[in-house]
Amino acid sequence: MYSVLHLITEKQSEKDINMADKLIRAITDDGKFRAIAIEATDMMKTVATFHDASQLGITILGRALLGSLMVSNAILKGDERLAISIDGQGPAGKVVVEASAQGEVRGYVTNPKVTLPLTPKGQPDVANAVGTDGFLSVTKDFGANEPFTGQVALVTGEIGDDLTYYMAKSEQIPSAVAVSVLVDPDGTIVTAGGFMVSTLPDATDEDIATLEDKLANFPAISTQMLEGFTPSDLLNNLFGEEQVKVLSTTEVNLYPEIAKHDYARMLATLPLTELQEILAEDHGVEIIDRFTGKIINFDENELQAIIASKDANGL
Structure with missing residues (x-):
C-alpha cells in the first residue's frame, strides 16, 4: 500500500469538555509577575494510547505538549496558533507540536520508542534523548498567511529549559518554564502539569533574584500533584497564599481527530x-x-x- 505521512487539516469540531484538564492565567497581586499553570493528566493518558511509546518517549512528548500549550497562551490570542519543532539530533529524533491559544494541542516524537538508561537520579534521560546539537523553532500563525518563525539553539534538551531560553531570546519575555510528566515504567501516566512565570515591567532585580531562589528550592511538581495540588495551588505554593489572582481558566484538550x-x-x-x-x-x-x-x-x-x-x- 502507498503510504502518505503528515497529512494535516485545519478542520476543527466540537470536542468533549474535561474540566479536570485546565490551564489558568494569573498575575501576582503586586503586579510584578504573570503566571500560567496547567494540569493535563487525563489528556496525557489519552496521548499515551495513541503512540507505542517508551516511558522516555512519552515523557518527552508530554513535556513538549504542556510547554507548548503554556507558550501559546502566553504569546498568542484568539484563533492564533503555533507549531514548535525541537530537533537536537538525539535518538528520540524530532519533536513536533501544534498548539493554540484556545487550549488545543497535538504532537508526536519521530522515535517514540526511544530508550536510554535512567539518569543517576533515577529519571528518564530526556536531555540525551532529545540532544542539544540543533534548534528549537517556533512558527506562529496569525491567520494572515504570513507565518513568523523564531529559532534558538537548544540549551539542555530538557524542553522546559529550552522553552525558557526561547521566551527570553526570541520573545524578549524573561520567563521560567517548568513541565513535569510522571510516567510509570509500563507507560502509565501518573501526573502531568507545569507552570510558566514571566516578569512584568515592575519586577526589580531583587524580585527576580528572590523568585529564582524560590524556583531553585521548589518541590517537584509531580510530588505536589500526587498530593492533590491544583494549578492554582502550585502558584500559591510558589508565591504565597492569597498573593496570586487568577485571571482566566481554559480547558485543555487534543485537537479533534482528522476525519x-x-x-x-x-x-x-x-x-x-x-x-x-x-x-x-x-x-x-x-x-x-x-x-x-x-x-x-x-x-x-x-x-x-x-x-x-x-x-x-x-x-
Missing part, C-alpha cells in the same frame, strides 16, 4: 497522474496519522472515486 472525508479531500489535491499511478501500482492508499498513530485506508474503489471526481472536474 476520513478530510483525508479524501487532501488526497484530491495530489496531481491526477500521481493518483492514477498509485492506483495502478498499489491499488489503494494507506495514510498514517502521525499525531494519533492511527491508520486510514482507502481501498481501490475509494481511490477510483477520488480520481473520477477529480477527472470530471478537469483537475
Whole structure:
C-alpha cells in the first residue's frame, strides 16, 4: 500500500469538555509577575494510547505538549496558533507540536520508542534523548498567511529549559518554564502539569533574584500533584497564599481527530497522474496519522472515486 505521512487539516469540531484538564492565567497581586499553570493528566493518558511509546518517549512528548500549550497562551490570542519543532539530533529524533491559544494541542516524537538508561537520579534521560546539537523553532500563525518563525539553539534538551531560553531570546519575555510528566515504567501516566512565570515591567532585580531562589528550592511538581495540588495551588505554593489572582481558566484538550472525508479531500489535491499511478501500482492508499498513530485506508474503489471526481472536474 502507498503510504502518505503528515497529512494535516485545519478542520476543527466540537470536542468533549474535561474540566479536570485546565490551564489558568494569573498575575501576582503586586503586579510584578504573570503566571500560567496547567494540569493535563487525563489528556496525557489519552496521548499515551495513541503512540507505542517508551516511558522516555512519552515523557518527552508530554513535556513538549504542556510547554507548548503554556507558550501559546502566553504569546498568542484568539484563533492564533503555533507549531514548535525541537530537533537536537538525539535518538528520540524530532519533536513536533501544534498548539493554540484556545487550549488545543497535538504532537508526536519521530522515535517514540526511544530508550536510554535512567539518569543517576533515577529519571528518564530526556536531555540525551532529545540532544542539544540543533534548534528549537517556533512558527506562529496569525491567520494572515504570513507565518513568523523564531529559532534558538537548544540549551539542555530538557524542553522546559529550552522553552525558557526561547521566551527570553526570541520573545524578549524573561520567563521560567517548568513541565513535569510522571510516567510509570509500563507507560502509565501518573501526573502531568507545569507552570510558566514571566516578569512584568515592575519586577526589580531583587524580585527576580528572590523568585529564582524560590524556583531553585521548589518541590517537584509531580510530588505536589500526587498530593492533590491544583494549578492554582502550585502558584500559591510558589508565591504565597492569597498573593496570586487568577485571571482566566481554559480547558485543555487534543485537537479533534482528522476525519476520513478530510483525508479524501487532501488526497484530491495530489496531481491526477500521481493518483492514477498509485492506483495502478498499489491499488489503494494507506495514510498514517502521525499525531494519533492511527491508520486510514482507502481501498481501490475509494481511490477510483477520488480520481473520477477529480477527472470530471478537469483537475
